[in-house]
Amino acid sequence: MSRNAALFALLCLVWGLTFLPVRIASAHTSPLLLAAARFVIAGGLLLLWAGRDAGRVPPAAWPRLIGTALLVNTANYAFLFWGAAHAPSGLSAIVNMATIPIWTLIAVRLIEGEAITGRRLLAIALGTAGLGFLFGQRLSGGVGSGDALEAWGLASVAFGTLCYCIGAVLSRPIVGTMPTLTLTLASWQTAIGAAGLIVVTLVLEPVGTAELAGLLAWPVAPALAFLVGAGSLIGFTIFIRLLRDWGAFGAGLYAFVSPVIAVIAGVLLLDEPFGRSEAIGAALMFAAAAIALRR
Template structure:
């Protein structure tokens, strides 16, 4: 097995496992506060790692950098961390990962006027049906809703909305992505997003001294450490290497593996329900993501 294949497996495992500390940490401290701590620390470490490249941001790129940071990290992770605190981790991971290619198609169409052909329409339609199955049990008040948090459906909707903000920010980031080092862009977006998350937390959550004290205690401390080191630094580094060596398509296949890890951990560790409706929805959404990610066949001529 090649080194990149091993790194890909590690990345999938790490990103699949991040949903557990998000869930556990979010039950001991306010979830947006947890996200703010994660991204502020990760952003500082990324910029420190960037070293001399840290200030290499063109003056004209700052407005778009700040705006995309607020979309990618502040808006997205406000909704994602809050949603995951109320919804099963496995389903939250499926909604997040499987909708990324679909929402990217929609954002590219709306912002860049990228044409939507039959293949893309099929992906959007299939993904919408899949989402319906994922929400069906909770929307109808079935067994999963009875046993779980009454806000599960709202939590999953929040994750979906956050993912849409993320994809919109990603598309808007494209014009500035080539104007500065990758780590510089990611570091500033992460730190600015963390600052934005801090502002949101202060506005909507009751954060007290006990929450700050909990950051240095079990189980919040290992949750934050794993999210920062594993989810942000390790996962991002591996993804950047695979993006360089494998290209966006192969590197992006983590979206089909990490949710399976999240579902397995959620069922085994947190005893989260996962029934037939959820399985059908997951299969449809992964099918939609496969269609969306599929590279078009080369034209003859």
């Protein structure tokens, strides 16, 4: 196995498991506070990694950089973490990763005016049908994990992912103006997104010494450490390397593997439900993603 193939396998494993600590830690602390803590730490470390390049952002790029950071990280992860706290981790991963190429197609059409071909329309239709299978029985009360907000949790994950895709498309014009491209952009988007998450958390959640101390308690502390160390730093480092060596298409293939890992982990470790309706929905969404990601 080549080094990049081994790194790809590690990336799929790490990002497939990130929904598990979110689900576990959110039972003991606010999901918004957890998201804010993750990005405060990760943002600071990424800025240190970018070094002097972090200070070389063109002045004209700052308004778009701030706006996209609030979409890609603040809005995305506020909805994502809240949703993952109420929905099974495996299904949250499927909705998140499999809808990225679908929402991106729609965002590119609305923002950049790129035509939606017949193949892309098929991808959107399949993805919509897949979401229907995942949501249908939950909305009718026929299946679920017992959380009354489970359907809303999946909807929150889907909406957060849409915010991410809109922000990603809006980021394209400024990517080429950044030193070391992806690293500098991601560093500032993470740091600015963290600031936005702090504001959202303070407005919506009670935050005091007890809540902050809870971040250092079991099982929140190891979950947070995994999200920062493995999810943000290791995962992002590997993704940048694969983006360089394999291109966006090859690096993006993690979206087909990581959700499978998330489902298996959720079923085995948290006894999360995964029946025929979920399997059909997942298959349709993976097919949609495959069509959308086709070269």
